[in-house]
Structure formats: C-alpha cells, structure tokens
Amino acid sequence: MSMAGFGYTRPATLDEALADLAKHGPDAKLIAGGHSLLPLMKMRLASVGHLVDIGRLRELKGIRDWNGGLAIGAATTYREVLGSALVRDRFPLLIEGLDDIGDIQVRNRGTLGGSLAHADPASDMPALALALDAELLLRSSGGERTVKVDGFFHGAFVSDLHPDEVMVEIRIPASPDGAGTSYVELTQPASGYSLVGVAVVLAKSGGTVSHVRVGVTGVADHAYRASAVESTLMGSDGGSAAIAAAAAHAADGQEVNSDIHADREYRTAMATAFTRRSVESAAARAT
Amino acid sequence: MESVALVVNGVARTVEVEPRRLLVQLIREDLGLTGTHVGCDTSQCGACTVHMDGVAVKSCTVLAVQADGSSVTTIEGMAPEGGLHPLQAAFWEKHGLQCGFCTPGMIMTAADLLASDTDPDDDAIRHALEGNFCRCTGYHNIVAAIREAANKMQVGAATSAEGAPR
Numbered sequence: 440m441s442m443a444g445f446g447y448t449r450p451a452t453l454d455e456a457l458a459d460l461a462k463h464g465p466d467a468k469l470i471a472g473g474h475s476l477l478p479l480m481k482m483r484l485a486s487v488g489h490l491v492d493i494g495r496l497r498e499l500k501g502i503r504d505w506n507g508g509l510a511i512g513a514a515t516t517y518r519e520v521l522g523s524a525l526v527r528d529r530f531p532l533l534i535e536g537l538d539d540i541g542d543i544q545v546r547n548r549g550t551l552g553g554s555l556a557h558a559d560p561a562s563d564m565p566a567l568a569l570a571l572d573a574e575l576l577l578r579s580s581g582g583e584r585t586v587k588v589d590g591f592f593h594g595a596f597v598s599d600l601h602p603d604e605v606m607v608e609i610r611i612p613a614s615p616d617g618a619g620t621s622y623v624e625l626t627q628p629a630s631g632y633s634l635v636g637v638a639v640v641l642a643k644s645g646g647t648v649s650h651v652r653v654g655v656t657g658v659a660d661h662a663y664r665a666s667a668v669e670s671t672l673m674g675s676d677g678g679s680a681a682i683a684a685a686a687a688h689a690a691d692g693q694e695v696n697s698d699i700h701a702d703r704e705y706r707t708a709m710a711t712a713f714t715r716r717s718v719e720s721a722a723a724r725a726t
Numbered sequence: 727m728e729s730v731a732l733v734v735n736g737v738a739r740t741v742e743v744e745p746r747r748l749l750v751q752l753i754r755e756d757l758g759l760t761g762t763h764v765g766c767d768t769s770q771c772g773a774c775t776v777h778m779d780g781v782a783v784k785s786c787t788v789l790a791v792q793a794d795g796s797s798v799t800t801i802e803g804m805a806p807e808g809g810l811h812p813l814q815a816a817f818w819e820k821h822g823l824q825c826g827f828c829t830p831g832m833i834m835t836a837a838d839l840l841a842s843d844t845d846p847d848d849d850a851i852r853h854a855l856e857g858n859f860c861r862c863t864g865y866h867n868i869v870a871a872i873r874e875a876a877n878k879m880q881v882g883a884a885t886s887a888e889g890a891p892r
Contacts, residue, residue: 442746444746447728447745449794473792477789490745492791518781543782543857544783547781548783548784631856
C-alpha cells in the first residue's frame with residue numbers, strides 16, 4: 440500500500456513544532472509513534488499535507504512526580520510506561536490496562552498522548568485516563584491550557600485538541616488511599632480492540648464507597664464516564680448486590696455501538712457484565 | 727527528498743528518500759537486505775520486524791525519515807557472516823519454521839523479549855508473539871525454539887562468566 444505524498448519535518452524543540460504547526464495550518468498533522476496514523480494514511484482514510492514529527496521531543500517524554508501523582512510526557516511510549524517502577528507503584532491500573540495494547544512492537548512505538556489525541560472509540564487508554572481523573576496539558580503557539588480528560592472526547596476520532604495544539608503532558612492525580620483498581624475488557628479476538636473495556640478506581644471509607652470512577656470504552660462513539668454507575672455506588676456498601684444494581688446503568692444515556700462483532704443488545708449486556716466484573720475486582724482490591 | 731542517515735547492522739548508511747517511504751522499503755529496496763519480509767503491510771503480522779534503537783518495531787509502520795539518526799538491526803545483523811544466533815540455531819533444531827516467511831520477524835521479536843526476560847515461560851513467550859503471525863507451524867515449535875534459545879543463552883552467559891578473568 441502506498442501513501443499519498445506529504446511533507447515532513449522533525450523539529451528539535453516543542454516551540455519549533457508549534458511554529459511548524461501554525462505555519463502549515465490545517466494541512467499539518469502531528470506524528471509520534473505513528474501506529475494509529477500511518478495505517479490510516481496507507482488505507483487513504485486520512486490524508487495529510489505535512490507531518491510534524493514530535494516523537495523524539497525530549498520535552499514530551501518522561502515520567503515524573505506530580506503532587507504525589509504522576510505527570511507522563513505525551514510522547515512517552517507504552518513500553519516506557521510499562522517499564523516504570525513509579526507507574527507500577529502508584530498506578531497499577533495503567534500497567535494492567537496497557538500491557539495488552541497491540542503487541543510488543545506496537546507498545547514499543549505507540550504513545551499515551553497519541554492514543555488520547557487519536558480518540559479511537561475502542562482504545563483502552565481513554566477509559567484508563569477517565570477512571571484516573573487525568574488532565575491534559577495542551578500547548579499552542581498562543582499559550583497553554585489544562586483540560587480534564589472527562590469532556591476531552593467529543594466523538595469517534597474527535598477530541599478537544601485544537602489543530603494548532605500539541606499535547607504536552609498527561610497529569611494523573613494521586614488516587615485516594617487504599618483505592619482498588621481494575622481493568623476488564625472483552626476484546627475482538629482478531630484485532631484485540633475492546634468491544635467493551637471498563638476501568639475502575641474505587642475506594643471505601645468506614646464501610647461505604649467513598650470514591651469511584653468508571654471509564655468505559657468500546658461501547659459508544661467515544662469513551663465516557665459511567666456517571667449513573669458511579670452515583671449508584673457512592674455511599675453504598677460496595678457489596679455484590681450494590682455492584683450489580685449499579686452495573687445495570689453501564690450504558691445509560693449512550694447511543695450504543697452496533698456492528699458485526701457485537702450488536703447493540705449484546706454490547707449493552709456486555710457493558711453491564713464487564714462493568715460488574717471490573718467493579719467487583721476493584722472493590723476486592725480496595726483496602 | 728529527505729536525507730536519512732542511519733546505522734544498519736553496524737554500518738553507517740545515508741539514503742535519499744521521499745517522506746512517504748517506509749523503513750521496510752529502505753531496508754529491502756534501497757539497501758537490498760531482503761531478509762526482512764513484508765507480509766500484511768498493515769502492522770498486523772510482524773514479518774517486517776526489525777530492531778530500531780534496541781527495540782522491536784514493525785518496519786512497515788515506521789517512516790524511513792523517522793529512523794533518521796537511529797541504529798537498526800535486521801535479521802542479517804543477528805550473527806556474524808556464516809554463523810547463527812542462538813535463536814536462529816534453535817529455530818532450526820526445534821523445527822520452529824516450515825515455509826520460513828515469518829521467521830525473521832519471529833526471531834527479531836523473540837530477541838526483544840529475551841533482552842528483557844532471560845527465562846520466559848511459555849505464557850510470556852506466547853504473549854510476546856501476539857504481533858507475529860505464522861500460518862504453518864501452529865506456533866508450538868516456535869515457542870519451543872525460543873525456550874531452547876533462552877536456555878542456551880543462559881548457559882552461554884554462565885559459562886562466559888565462569889571463564890572470565892577474576
């Protein structure tokens with residue numbers, strides 16, 4: 440498969456990259472690992488006039504402490520995250536969720552920021568970021584802003600990232616003490632993409648659920664927080680009955696995807712089943 | 727055209743390419759290293775796997791220009807001329823191949839695994855091979871070959887450590 444021609448630059452600094460983006464306007468597209476973008480370009484589902492390669496920018500790489508949580512450079516690869524003792528210690532949910540993404544070769548190239556910016560409705564990273572209450576640092580030549588991941592996804596492959604912006608960093612606040620986490624997914628066996636993926640962070644205090652976040656991917660046109668599941672669980676004893684009652688709301692308010700792999704009825708049922716399993720698992724791990 | 731300077735199997739090369747040229751095209755067509763295969767061309771099958779800066783990548787999904795400044799190892803660079811890498815020897819001994827089309831990619835991926843896990847169990851090996859398809863063997867002997875290579879490489883490492891000057 441041959442791609443249509445395009446221009447290419449690999450700026451040495453973030454400022455140069457932002458200038459490049461501004462110069463080429465809507466024709467320009469960012470590339471880091473390229474494992475979402477290049478296949479689309481090969482199939483001519485995406486056409487790009489100019490690629491700005493930010494995959495090696497040091498300013499976009501690395502993992503550091505952020506108020507007891509972590510700030511992860513947007514161009515940090517899955518492999519780098521999976522190999523990080525800091526991540527393993529503070530956010531085992533990321534390890535659990537990212538270890539199954541693609542394959543070794545994909546995890547060696549693919550980046551966390553790239554996955555979020557791409558906003559694939561079946562990607563795992565958006566659900567994980569939602570459950571972790573992550574926020575994103577976005578920068579353009581005009582300045583920078585911070586946005587919550589909750590609200591960042593607008594639709595299939597559509598996000599709040601403006602064409603002149605670069606995602607710099609993913610900031611994950613410290614989870615509540617004793618929180619249990621879980622990621623459970625039903626994958627399409629050939630592609631590995633999630634038909635349903637449910638990420639949960641849950642903490643209890645004095646015998647009741649005091650914090651819960653449920654991020655769901657694969658079910659709707661973009662990953663979302665299952666707010667009705669969360670509100671039903673809050674204040675409950677977090678037992679099996681409460682979890683089952685809450686999980687019934689997993690797809691509330693969503694236009695559920697329907698395709699040859701999982702029609703709407705089945706996918707809705709699986710959203711409930713996998714939400715129940717993931718919450719059960721997180722609750723069992725909470726201390 | 728863009729100039730791409732990279733080190734391939736230890737040799738510095740400079741190639742002029744269009745930005746849309748893939749790393750695998752540079753390797754196969756510009757450098758003539760045809761041990762790296764193109765199977766699916768959609769980053770599924772792993773036949774095109776090479777090492778770029780020490781990690782396994784699917785060279786059909788890397789632009790040649792992205793490899794500018796990188797060090798690349800292909801199957802041809804795994805062992806000195808006339809010799810076999812322990813993985814290559816183990817694939818031979820354990821019948822880890824039939825038609826051989828997927829073998830270079832299998833070996834490059836396995837080498838990445840063994841670099842970080844010197845004693846993987848079968849589950850770890852199978853997990854590592856998720857991005858490499860074989861349509862002949864049913865994978866069983868590929869897993870056995872990688873396990874065998876891991877054993878041989880551990881013995882080799884222990885022997886050379888014992889033989890090292892104190």
